[in-house]
Amino acid sequence: MATDVLVVGGGAAGIAAAVVAARSGCSVTLIDSSPTVGGQYYRGAEPPDSGSGLSYEALRRAFDELVDAARIDRRLHTYAYALERRDGGFLLRTRGDDRHRGDVGEVEASAVVIATGAFDRQLPFPGWTLPGVMSGGGAQALVKGSGVLPGQRIVVAGTGPFLLAVAHALISAGGNVAAVVEANDPLGLARHTRSVLPAAGKSADLARFLAALAKKRVPYLRRHRVRRATGNGRLESVTVSRVGDDWQAIPGTERLLECDALAIGYGFTAQTDLAGQVGARMRIGSDDGLAIEVDARQRTSVDGLLAAGETTGIGGVDLARMEGLIAGVAAVEHCGRRAALSERAIDRGMRDVVKLRGFADALHATFPVRDGWRDDVDDTTLVCRCEEVSAAKVRSAVNDLGARDARSVKLLTRAGMGWCQGRVCAPAVDGLCGFDSAASLIGGSYRPVAVPVPLGAIASDRMSP
Ligand SMILES: Cc1cc2nc3c(=O)[nH]c(=O)nc-3n(C[C@H](O)[C@H](O)[C@H](O)COP(=O)(O)OP(=O)(O)OC[C@H]3O[C@@H](n4cnc5c(N)ncnc54)[C@H](O)[C@@H]3O)c2cc1C
Structure with a gap:
């Protein structure tokens, strides 16, 4: 394999996983579409916290040192668009950022940590x-x-x-x-x-x-x-x-x-596409959104595939960091090595995950999304902004044309077919039509590409010897 551990996403979760894996002697590649690491929370900010060896500040310092020492191969401006199983491990396909969309590449890895976060x-x-x-x-x-x-x-x-x-x-x-x-x-x-x-x-x-x-x-x-x-x-x-x-x-x-x-x-909605592409089992989170199912060691149902942070259920930055640590440990163990983290620290990390997950569940129970928002959506309100589809068209697809799921609504109206691929409008379409999209996705129909990529780039990539 080209790398032992591949981490997709350089937010709090991804950085923690990468540091643990690299310190444990694994070769590590971390990719992120942004120009810097830090993810949504630490975007452009100086790391604010200090104190314990597991703080973001300490992890970030360790991460930067490991990058400088060439023990972590950090690839920024790089989008992951497709993940597949290959020779007992994984093959991840990537493309450059929006100025270099045609720059495609691939990374082979024994273990993959999905830490791609969430969107509004x-x-x-x-x-x-x-x-x-x-x-x-x-x-x-x-x-x-x-x-x-x-x-x-x-x-x-x-x-x-x-x-x-x-x-x-x-x-x-x-x-x-x-x-x-x-x-x-x-x-x-x-x-x-x-x-x-x-x-x-x-x-x-x-x-x-x-x-x-x-x-x-x-x-x-x-x-x-x-x-x-x-x-x-x-x-x-x-x-x-x-x-x-x-x-x-x-x-x-x-x-x-x-x-x-x-x-x-x-x-927020978790970004679960890459894990779905290799068949990882999903669950409905306590906020009714889709999340990757993991065990106490952040292992998904796919051998060698770990998930951490918002991808396993929306829970905030501290939970993301702790899950990243545990996922790093599990990735190291998958590669047949011993993690450079004491059993005590691992146990404490797993206990923190349970505690913080409980807090997140309490927040989701206190701040649910209720149906009343639909009352104000008149027929002229745009639901899908990419394809300019109105609420009238979406409702008509159900009431007049008999659509019974989001896919049929998409085919009849183009809602969800545009640039964002339904990331913005999917909850609205489901809510207006009374569909339970997260539940239907658990059955497993996933986009074969996680982010837009030019067809020519895919063709040249797949046809190269
Ligand atoms: C806009 C926004 C603001 C937020 N603000 C707060 C806040 O103030 N407080 C708080 O507690 N929580 C906040 N959150 C929740 C936040 O997601 C978490 O607290 C924390 O950032 C989670 O860390 P993470 O590592 O799971 O994900 P993130 O920090 O989101 O990191 C994920 C990383 O993955 C990268 N990525 C995603 N998809 C791909 C791909 N296909 N290819 C390559 N790279 C990819 C992203 O560029 C990003 O850097 C916010 C979330 C969002 C979406």
Whole structure:
């Protein structure tokens, strides 16, 4: 094999796995599509934490040293687009970043760690295509990656504690946050004390974010939902309403918030395509999204394939790092070596994973996505932005043409056929049509390519001797 351990994704999970594997004497290749490692959380940021040998700061320092010493082959600007089994190991096909899409390559490996993270989950509403409306992750990336604020007066909305992280990032960068609009009631977290207490550090983060909002007198509107965005050519205001348990708007509670930017998000979706291509078993996560099924050692159902971080279920950056460590250990063991991590550290890591997973499950139970969002999606609202498919067309595919699954809706309307391949619109199509997409994907129909790649590049790659 060209490399012992191949890590796909250089976020918190991938870096941890790569460091453990390289320190244990394995040859390691790590690929990431971005210009730097760090993933979504540490994008463009100085590693913030310090202390234990397992902190991100320490792992990142070790990672950089191992790269300098040529013990980790770090390949940036490189997308993984297809994974297959080959000679008892794996073959991963790659292409260059968007400026060099035709630059294809392959990596053979004995063990593969899938650490490709997640992307924002978006839901449509009238006006969501106006300039100024963006995902929460997009707004955070603007601030963290480029030091740019998305607007002069920003509303942060959707559901989940991530809204607080986004608002905090905006405030810290000097932004004017008009309100944080949370569709659920965070006080529901009090019902999960058994999961919350052991992860006290995570709760402290939330308290810190709330304190920052309070200091700047930013209203935190609980049980409120953005129902539409309006403006002449670009965002000028959003209409919010108080909502009931199912997110149905309560009549008479509408109000207008003036703003020129809206950062909105409803959780995340794990990137599981590569694992699906080699037949790894999936599960439905506690946020109702698809996740790669793993055992306590982060082993998937495919021998030699490990998964860590958001790919195994959305759980935040600390969980990703701990899962990465354990996946690194399992990859080393798969290659027939002993991991350079003490049994005590491994046990502690596995206990942390259980604790942090429990906390993540409590958050998902407190911040679910409820059906009421569908009420505001009128027939003219675009659902698939790539192919410009309206809600009317999607509904008609089901009501008039008899579509019974997302694939049929796609074939009838082109929703999900565009550049993003359904990454943005899939939850919306499923929600509007009443389909359970995660459950149907568990049966196993996966894209043979995980990211867009030119046909010519695939052809030349496959035909070369
Ligand atoms: C936009 C966004 C913002 C977030 N902000 C926060 C936050 O503030 N706080 C928090 O706790 N959590 C946040 N999260 C959740 C976050 O994903 C985790 O906390 C943490 O980053 C997970 O680490 P990870 O290693 O699993 O994945 P990531 O950090 O997402 O790393 C995955 C890496 O894989 C690479 N990759 C993906 N697919 C491919 C491919 N096909 N080929 C090559 N490389 C690939 C990506 O470029 C990325 O660098 C955010 C998530 C998103 C999507």
